[in-house]
Amino acid sequence: MTTPPSMSERSLFQRLFEPKDIKSLSPVRLVLTYALLTFWSFVVLFPLYWLLVTSFKLPIHVSDGPVYLPFIDFEPSTHAWSYIFFDLGNDTFRPYMNSLIIAFISTFLAVLFGSMAAYALTRITYRPKLGSIAVFIVMLAAAVYLTAAVGVAWQISLAVGAALFVLFLLTLAKRFKRALGNNDILFWIISQRILPPVVAVLPIYVMFQQFRLLDTHFALIVVYMAVNLPIVVWLMRDFFATIPIDLEESAELDGASRFRIFLTIVMPLAKPGLAATFLLVLILSWNEYLLALFLSTADAQTMPLLVAAQNATRGPQWWYMSVLIVIMILPVVAMTGLLQRFITRGLLIGAVKG
């Protein structure tokens, strides 16, 4: 006869599958959880480990089938590292510097302009009727300028003018009913992110060609800034919305100007959001490939292009490639380490409010 287990003595089954108290996990579940998490860590880390190991391999170690552990399976060699750093020398450092300059400057500018706009959209009520008129005039002037001074075909500027006029009418008619236009402006800015870069890049290519700006840092900085602005506005607006307005009001009573309030009061309070946004945009511009492929050839070549080019004449040079990819990850990892404690909070606020 089996006796029912008393309350204090738990059977083996219970000890394995039921938690000790409400806040902890049962041993089986704990083991399962750690097994799955460890497995995923392996999935995440193995490709990176393989890159690192390959960067110390001789060509023969790659072509003869897999070897896994340095010093045990094969004798590591620094030939690839010395080739990249000393033989190539400037051919590595120039794209690296290009990437650093372009990514950091464009990210900085995108975060600056984007937060300005996002702040304005949370604190100031716009009457978009006036705004759309001003925009229309500016665009018309630009179109005329392009036709007259730069020599773009008249059909193009006419098409642009007509389309903008329609846009103007649409916005005007819409605003007529609504007093508040901030949400419309916000939606308009964010919706630009849906625009696939490949649609915009051909005219941008032609435009920069006419201004003789192709293959310059300036071109890539401006374009990266433009494609990342919508994200900045999206994330930062929700961040500014959570900052209490009282501080700013009292500063305004003391006679501080809008810009002063923005720079000395609001921006410091928004640090977590700024850090997360900065990191996200930095990663996006640091790794960007398609736009760089169109807009830069030699002088402004960025790292992703250099990595992609290692496939060139003699087949893929895995060892050189691995070195380049490893040194490309480093600055981003360093920035993430610096900003890590802000990331989660910053990303969440943007996502919750969406």
Added chain:
Amino acid sequence: MFPSSAKFTEWSDRQAPTLLILPTVLIILGLSIYPLLLSLYLALSRFKLVRGGYELKFVGLRNFKKLLFGSQQYHFLGTLGQISLLEWCLLACVVVAFAYWIWRYLCSGKAGIFGTLGRLITATVLTGLILLGLSVLNAKGFPGSLIVTLFYVFAGVSLQFLIGLGLALLCAQRIAGRNFFRLIFFIPLMVTPVGIAYAFRMLADVSKGPFAPLWQWFGYGDFAWAVDAWSARWVVLIGDSWQWIPFMFIVLLAALENQPGEQVEAAKMDGAGGWQIFRDISWPAIAPVAATVILIRLIEAFKIVDLPNILTNGGPGIATESMTLHAFIAWRTQDLGGSSAVGYMLLFVAVVTCVSFFNFIAQKTQEAGT
């Protein structure tokens, strides 16, 4: 007259509302809206190099016609095969479901002209895409860049969401080392897609890659994934997912950590199971965040280009070519009109998909959540 600094300060303060937003608006107008319109003109014209420059000839919708019905149909839509009877029945079910959806909206009493129009567009486009998918995904057909892109988008985003959510749920439990895992899992997001493409080319090598002994043991020693259309597509998809699962994971984990802990504990006291807690407490709490990350990923997933370009070069044939890569290849062959036309089709599909998702799914969850 040179404005004094005090005057300048006063002026800038008065103009602050305009000055704050002007840079963003100008940049977007200059580098998004203006190129978009120019691109429309390019899509409607034929580009030709002539001596000392180039010439654009207006050809109307001919570029689009070429993609949809003409010589590039195999490349864009794909090679059309036969649709079986069963698939016709499936399609009929889809049409009936959409009709019922619109009918219910019309009967709800809140129907407006834009809402009806939007639903009609969504239903028409989605039905068309399903019809296209059915007609190319069979023995005789072969999918073009449109269906391949949709495969990357829908299969990719679903896979990334499910694995990301699973990992987030595991990590949200009371376990030691949660921050360590969070840090590790974040890393793939930082690697350049070009690098990921090369890394996965090495890993997927069945004869010299790290898993070669495993492949040989299973008897696939000389299986060439790059020659088979579907295995090549899956390798691209896995590479893309490896990069983007961390994004889903980190945002969903933050959302899970934010949910009220007392509710979960109270439910456990009452003897609720894990699935019940997830369905009734966690999921409603994170649904708005989930909808938003899916929307963000949908928007970005349509732009995929680096991975197919480097991993497989679009091959075998055109099997892994995404629409962006298709447009890039057209550009490289001086077909600027065709390239812009592909770009515009991509814009159209992306806008319809993302706006439909936002209006009909994301907003619902947010309304329910608040």
